[in-house]
Amino acid sequence: MYPNLLMKRASLTPDRVALRFNEQEWSFANLAEEAIDFAEKLHTKGIKKGMRLAILASSNPKLVVVLHGCMQLGCELVMLNERLSEEELNYQLADSAPNYLLVDDHTKRNLAFSDKYSFDEIENAERSFLDLEKEWPKERTITIMYTSGTTGRPKGVRQSLENHVMNATGSALNLGIHPNDCWLCTMPLFHISGFSILMRxxxxxxxxxxHTKFDAEAAIQEIISGTVTRMSAVAVTLERMLTVLESKNLSFPNTFQSVLVGGGPVPLNYLERALERNIPVLQTYGMTETASQTTTLASEDAIRKLGSAGKPLFFADVRIDGDEKVGEICIKGPHVTKGYVGAAETINPLVDGWLHTGDIGYLDEEGYLFVVDRRSDLIISGGENIYPAEVEQALVKHPAVKEAGVAGRQDEKWGQVPVAFVVLKGEASEEALRTFMKEQLANYKQPVDYYFVDQLPRNGSNKLMRRELFNCIKNT
Structure with a gap:
């Protein structure tokens, strides 16, 4: 059993700041009071302990209260990604089969689900007494989040209280906890990167x-003001901040401790540019099935192990599956999910206790993890393995390239060949890029075609959707 997290925190440090949004501020006591109020109103509406609630809303203080209120009632939370299409959302609702759907605004989407309430409808209900649980079973499902769907149909992942708590514990043992810590949350709360910040x-x-959404200028302003000490990001949002800082010749203050960057390998070019702007970047590796981080680079290794996702957190273990040095990343630990819901419920995510991630990487001689790519994105050309991330990293070294995506195309002679999709931030011709790339990579890794596009296809977590890259051609 674990303590009721919010109530325990509110009893320990009631006056400490829990949340800031624009000019507003909530202490942990304020947050607990509003969460209990919402939970009691849910109770009035007939929502009971153990029910499954799907939630579709934008990131704001009301959503924070709703999430904590639902947890106080003992409900399972299906975290819906508001960036998805109606078809995708309807699939997840049908697959997870929640008892009710809670939305911040009825007019937001036309979803095929009848049993739903808006946040306002709950707020306008009367309160009815709720006997709060002081302890929660560690195996209790707190959240259900759907995988990003980079391959096939997304699966609904169960994330237990133990998964969340042990992940937060491992992160604390790696990063440390300081009295003035403040996390800048620009990641959506429906995503594990955002929700894990709430748990921490x-x-x-x-x-x-x-912040309701990521804005490079706003994020930089908060960091330079000295208010926040850490933040989470993905490679594309890090690059956007770097571009703004470089255009204004600004650097981060020493009060800022680190930005954790996940969601895929980070180009070395971004990491080197970050060092010039005094941004301590700690590359991290994790997934929905691991309730966020599994490995994170320690601060003292940020420069020495540039490009690594670090060592496993204290309670996690990582091994590489395969005969070669580079193989599939496998994970074990108390932060790893025990299962799925819906269509994937019969699938056991663990093989002999290990989660096979589908990601490719290697461990160096000191045990540091380097993530190479997704196994499903691997291009095999003439019997040679080509990792799209390696080609993308070479492309973004060119000063005129902002972002790059690489995917394989079928070829009669070679089986597959790499094709590049490039977003420019300056002037560069295809010939110039070909000349540049010949200095960077072996001949067999060279893209056979280049397409210049306005943007790359990304999912709700800002991960590059390589399988959608060729649709960029059709849409131009």
Whole structure:
């Protein structure tokens, strides 16, 4: 059993700041009071402990209260990604089969689900007494999040209380906890990167500065003001901040401790540019099935192991499956999911206790993990393995290239050949890029075609959808 996280935190540090949004501020006591209020109103509406609630909303303080209120009632939360299409959302609703759908606005989507309430409808209900649980079973499902769907249909992943708590514990043992810590949360709360910040907040007694969406200028302003000490990002959002800082010749202050960057390998070019702007980048590796981080680079290794996703967190273990040095990354630990819901419920995610991730990587001689690519994105050309991420990293070294995506195309002679999709931030011709790339990579890794596009296809977590790259051609 674990303590009721929010109530325990509110009793320990009631006056400490829990949440900031624009000019507003909530202490942990304020947050607990509003969460209990919402939970009691849910109770009035007939929502009971153990029910499954799907939630579709934008990241704002009301959503934070709703999430904590639902947890106080003992409900399972299906976190819906508001960036998805109606077809995708309807699939997840049908697959997860929630008892009710909670939305911040009825007019937002036309979803095929009848049993739903808006946040306002709950708020306008009367309160009815709720006997709060002081302890929660560690195996209790807190959240259900759907995988990003980079390959096939997304699966609904169960994330237990133990998964969340042990992940937060491992992160704390790696990064440390400081009295003035404040996490800038620009990641959506429906995603594990955002939700895990909420869990760390009540576990650590840490403040969150919440943004509804990522804005490079706003994020930089908060960091330079000295208010926040850490943030989470993905490679594309890191690059956007770097571009703004470089255009204004600004650097981050020493009060800022680190930005954790996940969601896929980070180009070395981005990491080197970050060092020039005093941005401590800690590359991290994790997934929906591991309730966020599994490995994270320690601060003291940020420069020495540039490009690595670090060592496993204290309670995690990582091994490489395969005969070669580079193989599939496998994970074990108390932060790993025990299963799925819906169509994937019969699938056991573990093989002899290990989660096979589908990602390719290697461990160096000191045990540091380097993530190479997704196994499903591997291009095999003339019997040679080509990792799209390696080609993309070479492309973004060119000063005129902002982003790059690489995918394989069928070829009669070679089986597959790499094709590049490039977003420019300056002037560059295809000939110039071909000349540049010949200096970077072997001949067999050279893209056979280049397409210049306005943007790359990304999912709701800002991960590059390589299988959608060829649709960029059709849409131009």
């Amino acid at each position: 907040s009540v576990y650590y007694g840490m403040a969150i500065n919440l």
